[in-house]
Amino acid sequence: MxxxxxxxxxxxxxxxxxxxxxxxxxxxxxxxxxxxxxxxxxxxxxxxxxxxxxxxxxxxxxxxxxxxxxxxxxxxxxxxxxxxxxxxxxxxxxxxxxxxxxxxxxxxxxxxxxxxxxxxxxxxxxxxxxxxxxxxxxxxxxxxxxxxxDTDRITSERQLRTLTQLGKTLTDSKTGAEIIEKTISTLQGNPHDFPFALFRQIHHHKAILKGHTDFGDSRKLLPDEIDLESDNPLAAAIKTALGTGLPHMFETLKTHVGALPAGAWHVSPDKAIVLPIVLTGKQDAYGVMVVGINPFRPADEKYISFFSLVADLIATSFADVFAYEEERKRAEALAEIDKAKTAFFTNISHEFRTPLTLMLGSLEEIMEHKKKEEDQAVAIETTHRNALRLLRLVNNLLDFSRIEAGKVKASFSPTPISAFTAELASNFEQLIENAGLDFEIKIDQVTQPVYVDKEMWEKIVLNLLSNAFKFTMQGSIAILLHADDTNLTMEVRDTGLGIPDEELPKMFQRFHRVHNVSGRTYEGTGIGLSLVSELIDLHGGDISVTSKLGKGSSFIVTIPVGKEHLPYSQIAEYDTTYSATHADVFIDEAENLFNNDQVDSKDSERTYNPALPFILIVDDNADMRRHLTTLLQSEYNIVTAKNGSEALSKIKAQPFSLILSDIMMPVMDGTELVKAVKNNEQTANTPIILLSARAGEEAKIEGYNTGADDYLVKPFSAKELKARVRSQINLATKRLTALKKIEESEAYFRRLADNAPVTIWITEENGYCSYLSKSWYETTGQEKEEALGFGWLQATHPEDIERTTAIFADANTRQTFFHALYRLRQKDGTYRWSIDRGMPRFDDTGKYLGIIGAVVDVHEQRMAELALEESQEMQRLAVESGVIGTWGCDLTTEIVEMSETTRDIFGFSTLLVTLTDVINGIADYDQEKTRKAIEAAIRHPKGTYQTEYDVVNGTDGIIRSVIANGKIFLDKDGVPVKFFGTCLDVTKQKRTNEYLEAEVKTRTAE
Structure with missing residues (x-):
């Protein structure tokens, strides 16, 4: 082996x-x-x-x-x-x-x-x-x-990517429809594993189509509804999946429904999997996902597990959304309670802190023992008035809390309602007439038995009349009373400001107030009308309101006559003796509102010391204006205003060193006043101190966010107020001095720029050109209105505008240097070349401010460059066309580099060529002449070289005539180091000339 x-x-x-x-x-x-x-x-x-x-x-x-x-x-x-x-x-x-x-x-x-x-x-x-x-x-x-x-890695990464994307996408879904839309979109992004997908919601034995991937013309799986009891093949598959609660394979798709979307493949799937979407804690499925199976993957346990994970993600998202929806509803209910609570504490804070500030301030004045008796009397009167106001406020709160707790024990007794109501209304008669309003008391003699709790009825009548007076500046107020066999009706109507339509349904909600209305004051807890509504409800009655903005309002109270509708245990069968106890409080408060204007009328009577700073005090509470004036008038000239709108009118009439303003005011509140002042270039640097009843860090941050310079929480001491005022005026003075220096510096810069021989320009962060020196206008003939902004670009050549705009926009976006070469239109309509360069501007904090730059006329230089470029281009074309050869010699090594044309003229076959090789390639009779020409060029001041010689071509032996031009280059010590030039093959021209000369000689000889 x-x-x-x-x-x-x-x-x-x-x-x-x-x-x-x-x-x-x-x-x-x-x-x-x-x-x-x-x-x-x-x-x-x-x-x-x-x-x-x-x-x-x-x-x-x-x-x-x-x-x-x-x-x-x-x-x-x-x-x-x-x-x-x-x-x-x-x-x-x-x-x-x-x-x-x-x-x-x-x-x-x-x-x-x-x-x-x-x-x-x-x-x-x-x-x-x-x-x-x-x-x-x-x-x-x-x-x-x-x-x-890599099969397992690629498919696993792809599936993990889908699961990750699906989980991430579904996380912030708020509705079921959003879940379906995001699911379909995500699955469509993985066409390898999901050639197609659709979602059906199960409802009353029907599978309703809610979303699907792109099916093209294949619509057989997409009827809007499928009856699960029908013979539709998909219905059976869905029922099976719903019955088992497990994924179910739908085989032989092509047989049942024909060709379907193929996704990323060239073959459509023949199988689909039906995935029941079962929510946690629920027995029945919410819906099903029907997904096409990858035709090139076996539907094994791993593949089906992946689909199950997808189904679980979708089910979890549905469960989260439905839980979120339930939580949202609970949250909305809690938010309503919280909103009412917030409104209550906001209003009650203002209502408590304002009188407390006035009481403490007045007492502080008395304790100083420096006031005249008359001034002390005013301070004591202010303290007493605000103590009564606090008492009324506390009583209203107690009434309201007792009503909510069901602890109010009313005593309903038969009452001469006409006489009692007329007596209550008459308390307002003198005050209303003094305010220049008509007051109509139209009370019919009611003979029907009317049972009321007299103290409650007094509060109802006084609250409604006080409310009417508060918001009626001209015209009339009327109270009407009449009865029929069923009901007693009382109406309080006025020709006041009216109520916006959108506010009408909220008028009797607890703690609700209509904002930014031009009443006599902003003050109020939002309790009055809701308390009235509760008191009327205890009488088994009802209250309604109709109103037209700018025309007035009408509040109508209806209570049943008789006693059958009242709790038996709370009925007294005799007329209880009761004398009005709350009228004085209501009248005093209303009278104080009316006297609001009279405090401000003293502004015109004051004599001012021009050496002292002017302060504008803005508050809708007359006592507060009076108190602040008393504290500050020894050091400052004081002007007062009742609201933000009136303050703006006074700011237009004269400048102020400081504005001291309450936040909660009618017509225009303190926040809006701050915005108006700070957004006006002429008043933006005027310091503003906001007075607020809202304490805490968050409230302070809100105050500063409005643009206010300082924020003072009620109650405050006289020392603290004076220190804050003094500090802000000093800071403003320093700021004004610094601004003047900056303005002087900018004016100096502009004078320098206007006298510079180039154009200086400045742009802002958004690219807007805010300054062009005088040279620009003299050169282009543009007017300022025409050139500033982005108009300067219109003075560039039409062919250069788009390019120049793009270069500038890129530099401004990247906050980097700007450089552009363009043709600038002159006053006479001609164009001259200019270079425009700029550099980014940043402030001390690193914030980008824009670009500053200069435009320089370079027309002559540019024209010379263009002429040179044209000449070089013509030479390049000549070289490339093979007419002229080029060469260069390093005189220290004598190595010669040459173009292909030069190499062909000499017939060199080797890459390395020396100066000696070149001389040897020249015909013997021209070699000495060529050496002398080179030596002469080295000695020549300009280093120029020109000669003519014959070359014996090293390849074919043919003699070629050449005209050579060159130049010697020296190093910094004057030593020749480089030698460059061209050679022109003039063999044909020379032969032609020789032939013509010979012909002339021949013919002359004949």
């Missing part, structure tokens, strides 16, 4: 026992040494290898390769490769041809090959190389192939 066939496991044994003499290879003893060596390497290797030998590529392979040939083992041994791999021959034959005929190896990675190894075609992937094997004479006689199978 030959030594090279020893060992090798099963295949070594088979190769030894094979009768090779019956093949084109002949007996083993005749095999070339190279084949023996390769077989030895193959048998000892643990990598799958096969060898093909001879023109038929007779096949050898080792034990690891058996898994690759599969069912063709051991038949494949000793057979031509074209027989063994006839199923993939069209894929591998071109590569084998390259190896066997061209002697060049090949290498491919993860090559898809559809093999038939077990009687059916299957998807496989291989990385392999074909290496030529020479015979003993050195000619390619065979090839060596090393293989690595």
């Amino acid at each position: 030959p030594e090279f066939l020893q060992g090798g496991g099963e295949m070594g044994q088979r190769i030894r026992e094979f009768n090779w003499s019956k093949t084109s290879l002949g007996p083993v003893e005749t095999w070339p040494h190279s084949l023996r060596t390769c077989i030895r390497i193959m048998l000892d290797s643990r990598q799958p290898i096969w060898i093909g030998w001879g023109k038929d590529l007779i096949k050898f392979y080792n034990d690891p390769y058996k898994t690759i040939v599969g069912g063709k083992h051991p038949w494949a041994l000793g057979r031509p490769a074209s027989e063994v791999w006839k199923d993939i021959w069209t894929d591998i034959e071109p590569m084998l041809h390259q190896v066997m005929h061209d002697g060049r190896g090949t290498y491919v990675e993860s090559q898809l090959l559809i093999m038939e190894r077990y009687g059916y075609p299957e998807e496989t992937y291989y990385t392999f190389s074909y290496t030529p094997i020479p015979d003993d004479e050195g000619k390619t006689a065979g090839m060596f192939c090393a293989n690595t199978e």
Whole structure:
């Protein structure tokens, strides 16, 4: 046994026992040494290898390769490769041809090959190389192939990619429809494993189509509904899957429904798998996925497990979405509660902190013992008024909480409702008339028995009238009362501001307030109307509102007459004595609103010290304006405003050193005021301090985010307020000084730029050109309005605009240097070449600001360059056409490099040519002349060289006449180092001239 066939496991044994003499290879003893060596390497290797030998590529392979040939083992041994791999021959034959005929190896990675190894075609992937094997004479006689199978890796990575993408995509789904859409989209991205896919929702014994991949014209699987009791073949498959809760294979698809989408393959699948989508904790499936099976993969346990994982992901997503939907509904309910709570605390915070600030501030003033008696009286009055306001607020809260807790014990007694209501309304008569409004009290004499809790009815009437006064600035307010056999009706209507339509349904919600309305004040808890609604509800009645924006509102209260609708235990059969106790509080508060304007009217009466800074105080609460004015008027000139809108009017009339503003105000609140001031270039640097009842870090951050310079939480001390005001005014003064210096610097720069001989320009971050120096306008004739922005580009040559725009846009995007050469239109309409260069601008923090650059006229230089380029191009064309030859000589080595034309003239056959070779190639009678011409060129100041000589061609011996031109180049020390030139073959011209001269002589002689 030959030594090279020893060992090798099963295949070594088979190769030894094979009768090779019956093949084109002949007996083993005749095999070339190279084949023996390769077989030895193959048998000892643990990598799958096969060898093909001879023109038929007779096949050898080792034990690891058996898994690759599969069912063709051991038949494949000793057979031509074209027989063994006839199923993939069209894929591998071109590569084998390259190896066997061209002697060049090949290498491919993860090559898809559809093999038939077990009687059916299957998807496989291989990385392999074909290496030529020479015979003993050195000619390619065979090839060596090393293989690595990648099928499991490729298919596993592909499936993992699909599962990962599906999981990632479905994570943020919010609805079932979104899950189906994303699932179909993801599966369509893997057409190898999902030639087609569709989702059907199960509902009342029907499978309803909800989504599918692209089916083209194949629509038989896509009816909108499938009755699961019908004879539709898919219905039976779906029922089976639903019944078992397991994946079910739908066989012989083509027989039942014909051709279907093939996905990534050229053959459509004949099998589909039905995957029930069962949600966790549910018995019945929500739906089914129907997926086409890869026609080149066996539907084995591994493949079906992959589909099950897909189904589990989809089911989990549906469960999450439905759970999310339930949670969302719960969250919405909680959010409503939370929203009401937030509104309550926001409003109540303001309502508590404002009077507390005023009370503490007034008490602080009194404790200083420096105030006049008159001032002390005002401080005490302010404290008392705000204490009553707090008391009313606390009482309202207590009433509201008792009603919610069901602890209110009403006492309904027969009441002379007309007289009682008229008495309550009359409390407002003087106040309303003083405010310039008409007040109508139209109360019919009600004879029907009416049972009310008098304290509650008082709160109902006073709240409605107070609300009407608060939002009626002109016109009238009216209260009407009448009854019929069933109901008592009271209406409070006004010609006030009205209520937006979208707010009407929310008017009686607890803690709700209509924002940004032009009432007398923004203050309020949002409790009043909701409390009224609750009190009316305790009477078995109802309240409604109608309104038209800008026209007024009407609140209508209806309660049943009699007592049958009331709890028996809460009825008193006699008229209880009750005198109104809450009217004074309501009237005082309303009167304070009316007196709001009178505090501000003193602004026009004040005398101002022009040496002191002006401060604008903005607050809808008159007491607060008065209090802040008192604290600051000794150091500053004070102007006041009731809301943001009024403040803006006063800001337009004069500049202020600082604005001190409340946040919650009618018409325009403090936040909107800040935005308006900061967005106005003329007032943007005016410092603003916001006063707010909202405490905490988050509230402060919100305040600063609006653009405010400082944020002061109520209640605050006089010292803290004065310190903040003083600090902000000082900072603003320093900022203004710095800005003036910057402006002076910019003005100086612009003067320099305008007097520079070049054009200076500046662009902003968005590429907008904000500055062009005077030179631009003088050169182009453009006006500022025309050139700034992006208009400067219109002054470039039409052929240069697109290129220049692209270069500038790229530089601006990448925040890098800008360089462009373009033709610039002159004032007279002509164009001149200009170079435009710019560099990026950044501030101290590294923020990109734009580009600054300069435009320089380079017309003469550019025209010279173009002329030179044209000359060089003409010379290049001449050289390339073979008319002129070129050469260059290194004088230190005397090595000459030359063009093919020069080489042909001299007839040189060797690559290395020296200057001596060139001289020797010249005819003997011209050699000395040529040497002297070179020596003269070296001595010549310009180093120019020109001569004419004959060349004896080294190849054919023919004499050629040549005109040579050249130039000597010196190094920095003046030593000649390079010698370049051209040579022109003028043999034909010279022969022609000689012939003509001879003809002339002959004819002259005759």
